[in-house]
Amino acid sequence: MSWKKRVAEAAVARLPTYSRALDELDRKGVEIISSDELGEKVGYSAAQIRKDLSCFGEFGKVGTGYYVKDLKEAISQILGIDRAWNVALVGAGNLGSALLAYPGFRERGFRIVAVFDNDLRKIGKKWENVILQDISEMPEKIKEQGIQIGIIAVPAKVAQQIADMLVLSGIRAILNFAPARIVVPDGVELRAADLSRELERLSYFLTNEAAIRTEALQKGKVAGGEEDKTRESHHYRQDW
Amino acid sequence: MSWKKRVAEAAVARLPTYSRALDELDRKGVEIISSDELGEKVGYSAAQIRKDLSCFGEFGKVGTGYYVKDLKEAISQILGIDRAWNVALVGAGNLGSALLAYPGFRERGFRIVAVFDNDLRKIGKKWENVILQDISEMPEKIKEQGIQIGIIAVPAKVAQQIADMLVLSGIRAILNFAPARIVVPDGVELRAADLSRELERLSYFLTNEAAIRTEALQKGKVAGGEEDKTRESHHYRQDW
DNA sequence: CGACTTCTGTGACGGTTTTCACAAATCGTC
DNA sequence: GACGATTTGTGAAAACCGTCACAGAAGTCG
CATH class of the missing domain: 1.10.10.10 (Winged helix-like DNA-binding domain superfamily/Winged helix DNA-binding domain)
Known part of the structure; x- marks a missing residue:
């Protein structure tokens, strides 16, 4: 199209x-x-x-x-989400296993159908209906299943190596959760999901903008604003 | 400044x-x-x-x-990261507990010092050195510890309610992982970290741009580009 | 059917962000 | 100390993005 x-x-x-x-x-x-x-x-x-x-x-x-x-x-x-996408996840540590269990992906049509790690103690275990496989099997399995999207959830140090392997395996798009810049060849799409970055931007706000705003408020330069009637917050227990 | x-x-x-x-x-x-x-x-x-x-x-x-x-x-x-920030986490499900265990936050100076949930079976348990507290104690505890940053990791349905509570508790900045839009009053900074969104953008790429590029390539309209000598990927096992 | 309301799609405008290009400052070397 | 190489900081230009305002199409209602 x-x-x-x-x-x-x-x-x-x-x-x-x-x-x-x-x-x-x-x-x-x-x-x-x-x-x-x-x-x-x-x-x-x-x-x-x-x-x-x-x-x-x-x-x-x-x-x-x-x-x-x-x-x-x-x-x-x-x-392109009028279909299901098969996704490979690399890294079954804290973050990786949370991503595997996160229902939000499946709800939007992304199925993690293969998980790879290098921790021999984990290999072969079944998590969330997916068997953890050794990283060495990755290229073969990804090709076999025609997986096009990969998620990286390994430590920063090895993120680039994993990315290279994913590319060699034929992956076309990568979502990187490791706090490291990785480089991929043309034709492969890369997106970074850096969890700390957003916290750091919030820290900037609290340190700078908020202080400025407060200052201005004290000088009466910022309008008071309506008092924002707070919502009902009862009954929050039953539904989560 | x-x-x-x-x-x-x-x-x-x-x-x-x-x-x-x-x-x-x-x-x-x-x-x-x-x-x-x-x-x-x-x-x-x-x-x-x-x-x-x-x-x-x-x-x-x-x-x-x-x-x-x-x-x-x-x-x-x-x-403003030349100091440590205390952070409150709300929601101790899959994602919440992964965030709690994620070392990247602490490395950048963000310490999760309070975790709240509404699952009575979890309350009182100690995870990652933090005792899980009941959501009803949140306002008090947040004020007590002067926490300014909150992380929301609860289901979309209750995200707004939790945000309201956080604001009432005196929180100044919120990082929202729930896949829902939430509204906060002026003076409170809000940032959304929607995990699925990035996958959907990748899906767009695979469905559209990639297809266009492939088409162009076949017509010889896109330069070949250097063949990207792939990095060594041996020895990746020992260091993660 | 006609008057009035609603709402889309879009061209024009202003603001923000990125790239470009260069003057001026500093370094390294002889 | 003079000269060529290096590198910053910054205006100017270009690209990108969001808002505004409105023509014209469609709906509503009497």
Whole structure:
């Protein structure tokens, strides 16, 4: 598929959010939604949503809005999640095993069907219905099952080696949880999920922006803002 | 501290990467590095790095480069990670317990000193040196310990409720791992870490860009590119 | 059917981010 | 100390991104 216009990378990054919101609306039985309402729900402006979608086609009906089912389906197709993806996970330490057990991936169509580690004590064990395999078997197994997406959850030191192995095994896309930069050849897509980075940005905020804001507030330069009626927080126990 | 010029949000987002690279260089005994070399290491352009740093001051020496120790120290101060932060974690399920055990946070100065859940079977248990506490004790404990950063690792359904509680408890910054949008009042910083989103972006790539590239390649429109001599991947077993 | 409301898709605009290019400062060497 | 090589910091330009505003299509209602 090639699209109407140049596709903004930033727009693609927002599609998963739209997709999830539409899923929820659909489950609730909502049939039609305007860009205004959807924007309210996902936290982006209505114009943003319309512009994002316009990269890929025209999905709305003037004077009405978007048919939830149709838009949901369209975005799924654009993202390529109107199918299941088999995923290989490398590293069965703390993070790796949590990712394996994390239900969010499967809910969005990503099935971890192979897990590799080098800890001989773990090899052969069955976790979450997947048998832990030795790293040396990785290339063969990945090719065998035609897996295209790999998740790296090994220590930073060996992340590059694992990435190289994944590429040699024929992997086309990598999600890297190791706090290390890795390099992959052209044609392989790489994305970093650095868990600490976001905490560090929060630390920046607390150290700088928040201090500035507080200062300004004390000088009366920042409007008070409405007092934000806090939500009900009873009954949170039963449903998680 | 208030800075030389308007600070680009995008620059702040890159500082953690620079920081980590400088740590590593320092550990290796490197004393001086140019923006060019650092750029090579972290994967950004030299100009990008110089521009980013210029928001905060002048740290380099013309004709020489940057003193690794000095720059490392300076960035730590800017980010506010030249100290330890106490962090509260809410949710001790799969993801929560992995985050608790994840060594990367502590390495960067973030200590999870309180964990809350609502599963009565878990309350009172000691994990990773932290005693699991009932969610109802959260406001009190957070105030008591003056915790400013909270991590949400609960199911999407209750994420907003937990966020509200955190805000009421006096939390100033939240890192949300739940796949749900949450809203917080002004003055509280919120960051989302959605694990599935990145996989979905990879799926987009595999479904669209990769296909286009392949097509182009077949028509001979894309240059072959150097054949990327693959790294040695022996001996990966001993060090992780 | 006509008047009024609603809502999309998009061109135009302004803001932010990245890249480019270079003056000026410093280093190394002879 | 002079000269060529190196490297920073920064304006200017380019690319990218988000918001605004509106024409025109469709819906609503009497």
